Amino acid sequence: MxxxxxxxxxxxxxxxxxxxxxxxxxxxxxxxxxxxxLKQPADPKNLTEGDKKHIPVITVNKQCSLVPGCTDVHIKIGEILHVMEAKHWIMWIDVYQDYKWVARYQMAADKINPVVSAHLKSGTGKVTAIENCNVHGKWLAEVQL
Ligand SMILES: [Fe+2]
The missing domain is CATH 2.20.28.10 (Rubrerythrin, domain 2)
Structure with a gap:
């Protein structure tokens, strides 16, 4: 696309x-x-430490504890937690459902971990997360709900 x-x-x-x-x-x-x-791993079957620090990890929880009927999508950067420091941090995470943008989570460099939760009204379709590292660029992950 x-x-x-x-x-x-x-x-x-x-x-x-x-x-x-x-x-x-x-x-x-x-x-x-x-x-x-978007940045891509050189070898998707053999991820480097750098890849693992940037590719979003998406976890879906269809039982939201806050809003009945809501689907929780947790997004963590990444499998090895990315640093959040003044010179190197995850600036934002954009979330999409069926390739339509639904949310941006903008983050301070050193005040928060690079993890967000999107509370989706609809529990169907494909969720895409794109994170933007100020040094290493934009990385994507997707999951089918
Ligand atoms: Fe980075």
Missing amino acids: KMFVCGMCGHIEFGEAPEKCPVCGAPKKAFTEDANA
Whole structure:
């Protein structure tokens, strides 16, 4: 699927550029198609320590303790927890359902662990998480609900 990157906030849209960025409001002309917007492990069957620190780990819990009927999606960066330090941190995590953006979680460099929970109203479809490391770029993970 084609990817379009917002030149203002780095948000990725799938399929086509939107009329305006759903995250920062930048106009359509701010988007650039970029097939290489995401980092990928060199060998998916043999992940390096660097890969394991960046690929999101998604856990689904269909029994939300806060909202009846809600589906919890926990996203942790990554299998080896990524550092959150002034010079190197996970700036944000974008969450999508069926390739439509549903949330951005923006994080301070040194105040919080790189873990978020999305509370989805619908418990069906595909969830995609993209994290943005300020040093190592954007990494994706997906899960079918
Ligand atoms: Fe990193």
